Amino acid sequence: MSDPTRRDIVERLTKKPASVSELASPLSMSLAAVVQHIQILEESGLIKTQKIGRVRSCKVETNSLELIENWVYQRRKFWGRNLDRLGEFLEKKEKEKK
Known part of the structure; x- marks a missing residue:
């Protein structure tokens, strides 16, 4: 996703399934x-494709998006806690200097 x-x-597929050609049309590649x-x-x-005749259609896999959302949430909590602890540590060190 980087x-x-x-x-x-993925953003466009969250709105509706699309063919590869539809996905490619606005892109400059x-x-x-x-x-x-x-x-x-x-x-x-993250997505699933299916070929029907000559057309390959794509749709988003919502379960995978939920897994990513949970992973990001866990990382956000982890870093929030660690940054809070770092802030407390730096405040303590600053007070010790005075």
Whole structure:
């Protein structure tokens, strides 16, 4: 999800499923490059693709988004606690200097 193109693709797929061509149309890159991004998103479990005839459709995997949300929440809590502790430590050191 660090790549802006992948974030854009996932964001658009949260609104509605789309074909690879639909996803590629507003992007300023080749269809092959978009397909590579889609493959990475599919391998990571964020989206699922299905080929019907000649059209490959994509949809977001909501369960995967929930896992990411939980992971981010846990990291936010972890860093919030650690930064609070660092702030307390620095305040204590500053008071000891005086």
